[in-house]
Each structure stands twice: as structure tokens, then as C-alpha cells.
Amino acid sequence: MTALPRTLRLALLGLRDLLASAGPVLVLAGAILVAAYWVLQPQPPASVTLATGPVGSAYAAFGQRYADALRSHGITVVLQPTDGSQDNLALLRQGQADLAFVRGGSADPVADEEAGLLSLGALFYEPLWVFYRPDALPPAARRAGPLQSLAALKPLRVNVDKPGSGVPDIVDRLLRANRLDPATVQLSHLAQAPATEALLGGLLDVVVLASAPESPHVQQLLRAPGIALVDLRQSDAYTRIFPFFSAVSLPRGIVDLAADVPADDVAMLAATTSLLVREQTHPALRQLFAQAAQGIHGGAGWFNRARDFPNTRTSELPVSSEGDRAINGTPPFWQRYLPFWASNLVERMWLVLGGLVVLLLPLSRIVPPLYTFRVRRRVFRWYAQLREIESRSEHGDEAPGRLLEELEQLDRVVDKVAVPLSYADELYALRHNIHAARKRIVARRLDMGD
Incomplete structure (x- = not known):
């Protein structure tokens, strides 16, 4: 050779x-990096569980959009159908879900904060839709015009959704505020789909739904003939009694401009739905969900202008640092140029890398x-x-x-x-x-x- x-x-x-x-x-630098990687676990798990809501609900639709957004980063989002906010909270508290959609007024701010639950921000308004059949009202009430008070529900057959949805608890509190004993009201607890069909078929007089406008059941009832919305003119008063509510208005013609549906502005109550997360959920996953929320919920809606959501103003629980940075801050510049795994590695390891440089300077x-x-x-x-x-x-x-x-x-x-x-x-x-x-x-x- x-x-x-x-x-x-x-x-x-x-x-x-x-x-x-x-x-x-x-060798020393490598050993420190390996030890830091093992302790910090900078890369997130490949799968995460998101508790959504009933099949066909707005929660389920939003959950699918999150799953699609995170799939591009190699993360599989397992969607867990539930009956609603109360079920979602229970899954979070028991550690059976990593994240969940939870309506305002459902969480216990003190107990859930101590249990390690955090918010990634408020995502959207979830109005309280009170649909009713005008022909079910007594003649005197029909002559008085659109129903404007929850006190008028007493003689009617009212469905308030399944217990796990959290709606029964809300309605209970609203009825008591109107000096009505819920035991004296004809309440039923059908799920959204059968309740919608029962209202359309005349088997129910009133259906109460708490859902985003994207819900197919809400869309169906808004366009159904012979179905009206309670025009809750006392909405401002309710927000003083129940701080988790906001007074909103369904604008005239927003459902169908050509058909002028609704024919007038309708006063309503709405809670804000937040994306809650367990403190043990990997920070990189919290960051990905918070960033995905910007694109999913940042547009204008029936009850909000563009960029009103996500926000940190109406969250009942402390907002995690990842949610706060995604909503109110500026993402690090390297996130614009590096793939997710690399930017996440820098994000989680920068403190170690900085300390390593300080250590190696004298050793070098x-x-x-x-x-x-x-x-x-x-x-x-x-x-x-x-x-x-x-x-x-x-x-x-x-x-x-x-x-x-x-x-x-x-x-x-x-x-x-x-x-x-x-x-x-x-x-x-x-x-x-x-x-x-x-x-x-x-x-x-x-x-x-x-």
C-alpha cells in the first residue's frame, strides 16, 4: 500500500x-448531556389523550382538528369521547386524560389548582342555547311574544342534557336564581342527538344545549321551523350573579342572511371553554396544543371578532407558561427555522447547554x-x-x-x-x-x- x-x-x-x-x-461533556437528557426527557411521548365530548358535538369536531394539527409533528392524539365538561374534568383529575375541553363554571378553581390542573387559555364562547317550541306555551305567553325569561320554563318539558355534560348543574343554578325549585320542573336528561329529535317531534317543549355554534345539533335547530330561541334580556344580570358567564348577542341574520335568521338580535349567556391540561403532561405537548389553538380558534365567530380567542383573560385556572407564551408572547426565533423535534430539544436543553458552556470554558x-x-x-x-x-x-x-x-x-x-x-x-x-x-x-x- x-x-x-x-x-x-x-x-x-x-x-x-x-x-x-x-x-x-x-467525554465529560457527553456524559453531562446524556445525564441531562435522561433526567429532563426533552422529547415528548408520541401519543397523548384528549377528552372531547359527545360524538357529533363541537368538542368532538375541535378535537379532530387538534389531532390533524399535531399529526404533522409526529404526535398521535387519542380522542376520548365523553358526555361533556364534568366527565372531562373527572378524567383529568384521575389521570386518564392528558388534556380536555372544559366549560367555564365547571372547574373548582381551588381544588383543581391544588390537583395540578392548568389552563392553556380560553378557546371560544360556548353559549347556552335554550330552544323551545312556541306552540307549547300557554296562549297568554304566546301572545306576549318571544320567551324572555327562564322563569317561564316551569310548566314545560325541559331537557337539560346528560349529567356528565355539566349542563344540568348550570340549569339547576339558573333555576334557583329564578326562585324555581328544580324538583318542580319537568326535567329530563337525554343526550343532545335524541333530545333534538324529541324537540322536533313534539315530545319535548324545551331543549337546553351548551355548545359552540359549530355543533350540528345547534345548526339544525336554528334552521328548524317552529323552533325559537329564548331571548334572555336579563343576560347582564346573570353575569353579575355568575361571573363565569358573559353576555353575548346572536346577531340578526347571522344564521342565514338571505332568510333573515334570526329576525332580531337574540340576547344569550355564554361561558368560555378552556383547554385544561395536567401539570404532568409533557411541556412540549402543552406547547404544541397552545400553538395549534392559535390557528384553530383565532378567527372571527358568531360571538367574537378575530383574535379575541384564545385568551388568558377568562381562564378560571392558572394559565401554564406555554399557553401564556403562545397567546401573549413571541415564540423563540429558532421555532421558525427548526423542525419541531430540534426546536423542542433546544427549548428544553438550553439551560443545560448554557451551563455546559460555562463549565467547559475553564476546562478547555x-x-x-x-x-x-x-x-x-x-x-x-x-x-x-x-x-x-x-x-x-x-x-x-x-x-x-x-x-x-x-x-x-x-x-x-x-x-x-x-x-x-x-x-x-x-x-x-x-x-x-x-x-x-x-x-x-x-x-x-x-x-x-x-
């Missing part, structure tokens, strides 16, 4: 010495002395043999010819020693000393007449 050119051989030799000198520092000062020692040792190791030959020559114990043979052998070995050019003077000094020793031995040999 052809020998490498001397210049290339010297370059490779210098690189080897540099790597060997820096090796301990590099030992690399040049180590490098110098390794290179010079390649030369200085032969001085011991040279000194031993000279010592034997001075004592006259060895024949000059034998000593000269050893010097020749030493000179041939040293001639093959390779060092970087910056250290060549020390190699030349060694060969000069070998030559000087040879001259002294030759001179002594001549004096001895050998």
Missing part, C-alpha cells in the same frame, strides 16, 4: 493528538497543555536513551563501536518520528544532540587508538 504523503501524515497525526488531548473534556484551558505534552513526549522519550548511551561512554564500560551502533539505531528511529511543524525545532534539537554525542564518542575512539 502506498504510504501517505508526509504532509498529510503530519496533519492526521496532529488531529489525533488534538482529539486525544481534548478527549477527557469531550487544559487542552493546549495536554496537546503540547503529547507532542513533546514523542521527542523527549528518546532523550533518556541518549543520556544512557552518553553515561556509558563517559564511564568507558562499553566499546565505542557498540555505542556508535546504538546511536545509529537511535538516529534511524528518531528520523521516523513525526511532529507538527510548530514542534519541529525540538525534533531537530534531538537529532543535533545525537550527532554531538556521536562526535564525542568518535573523538574518544580516536584518542584510544581504536
Whole structure:
């Protein structure tokens, strides 16, 4: 095999010495990074569970949009159908879901904060839709015009959704505020789909839904003939009694401009739905969901203008740092240029990387002395043999010819020693000393007449 050119051989030799000198520092840095990675677990799990709501509800539709958004980052969102907010809260508290949609007024701010539940921000208004059949009202009530008070529900057959939805609890509180004992009202607890059909079929008089306008059941009832909405003119008063409610208005014509549906503005109550998360859920997942919320809920809706949501103003629980940064802050610049896994790694490990730089700066000062020692040792190791030959020559114990043979052998070995050019003077000094020793031995040999 052809020998490498001397210049290339010297370059490779210098690189080897540099790597060997820096090796301990590099091994230490690697060990620290591996330990930090193991402790911090910067990469999130590949799967996360999101508690949504009943099949066909707005919660279920939004859950699918989150699943689609996170799929592009390699995260699988497992959608867990439930009966609604109360079920979602129960799953979060029990650790059976990582995130969940929860309507305002459902959570216990003190107990749930202590349980480690956080908010990623309020996402959208969830109005309280009180649909009724005008022909079910007593004649006097029909003549009075659109129904405007919940107190008028007492003689009617009212469906308030399944218990896990949280709607029964809300209606209970609203009825009591109107001095009505819920036990005296004909309440039923059908799910949204059968309740909608029962109202359309005349088997129910009133259906109360708490859902975003995107709900197919809401859309169906808004367009159904013979079905009207309670125009809750006391909505401002309710917001003073129940702070989790906001007074909103369904604008005239918003459902169908051509058909002028509704024919007038309708006053309503709405709670804000938040995306709640367990404190144990990986921070990277919280960040991804908070960022996805910007695109999913940032547009204008029937009850809000563009960029009104997501927000941190109406969250009942503390907003996590990821949610606050996504909603109110500016994302780090590297998120615009790096793929998710890389930007997340930088996000989670930057503190460790900064500390590592601080640690390695003083440690790196030992690399040049180590490098110098390794290179010079390649030369200085032969001085011991040279000194031993000279010592034997001075004592006259060895024949000059034998000593000269050893010097020749030493000179041939040293001639093959390779060092970087910056250290060549020390190699030349060694060969000069070998030559000087040879001259002294030759001179002594001549004096001895050998």
C-alpha cells in the first residue's frame, strides 16, 4: 500500500493528538448531556389523550382538528369521547386524560389548582342555547311574544342534557336564581342527538344545549321551523350573579342572511371553554396544543371578532407558561427555522447547554497543555536513551563501536518520528544532540587508538 504523503501524515497525526488531548473534556461533556437528557426527557411521548365530548358535538369536531394539527409533528392524539365538561374534568383529575375541553363554571378553581390542573387559555364562547317550541306555551305567553325569561320554563318539558355534560348543574343554578325549585320542573336528561329529535317531534317543549355554534345539533335547530330561541334580556344580570358567564348577542341574520335568521338580535349567556391540561403532561405537548389553538380558534365567530380567542383573560385556572407564551408572547426565533423535534430539544436543553458552556470554558484551558505534552513526549522519550548511551561512554564500560551502533539505531528511529511543524525545532534539537554525542564518542575512539 502506498504510504501517505508526509504532509498529510503530519496533519492526521496532529488531529489525533488534538482529539486525544481534548478527549477527557469531550467525554465529560457527553456524559453531562446524556445525564441531562435522561433526567429532563426533552422529547415528548408520541401519543397523548384528549377528552372531547359527545360524538357529533363541537368538542368532538375541535378535537379532530387538534389531532390533524399535531399529526404533522409526529404526535398521535387519542380522542376520548365523553358526555361533556364534568366527565372531562373527572378524567383529568384521575389521570386518564392528558388534556380536555372544559366549560367555564365547571372547574373548582381551588381544588383543581391544588390537583395540578392548568389552563392553556380560553378557546371560544360556548353559549347556552335554550330552544323551545312556541306552540307549547300557554296562549297568554304566546301572545306576549318571544320567551324572555327562564322563569317561564316551569310548566314545560325541559331537557337539560346528560349529567356528565355539566349542563344540568348550570340549569339547576339558573333555576334557583329564578326562585324555581328544580324538583318542580319537568326535567329530563337525554343526550343532545335524541333530545333534538324529541324537540322536533313534539315530545319535548324545551331543549337546553351548551355548545359552540359549530355543533350540528345547534345548526339544525336554528334552521328548524317552529323552533325559537329564548331571548334572555336579563343576560347582564346573570353575569353579575355568575361571573363565569358573559353576555353575548346572536346577531340578526347571522344564521342565514338571505332568510333573515334570526329576525332580531337574540340576547344569550355564554361561558368560555378552556383547554385544561395536567401539570404532568409533557411541556412540549402543552406547547404544541397552545400553538395549534392559535390557528384553530383565532378567527372571527358568531360571538367574537378575530383574535379575541384564545385568551388568558377568562381562564378560571392558572394559565401554564406555554399557553401564556403562545397567546401573549413571541415564540423563540429558532421555532421558525427548526423542525419541531430540534426546536423542542433546544427549548428544553438550553439551560443545560448554557451551563455546559460555562463549565467547559475553564476546562478547555487544559487542552493546549495536554496537546503540547503529547507532542513533546514523542521527542523527549528518546532523550533518556541518549543520556544512557552518553553515561556509558563517559564511564568507558562499553566499546565505542557498540555505542556508535546504538546511536545509529537511535538516529534511524528518531528520523521516523513525526511532529507538527510548530514542534519541529525540538525534533531537530534531538537529532543535533545525537550527532554531538556521536562526535564525542568518535573523538574518544580516536584518542584510544581504536
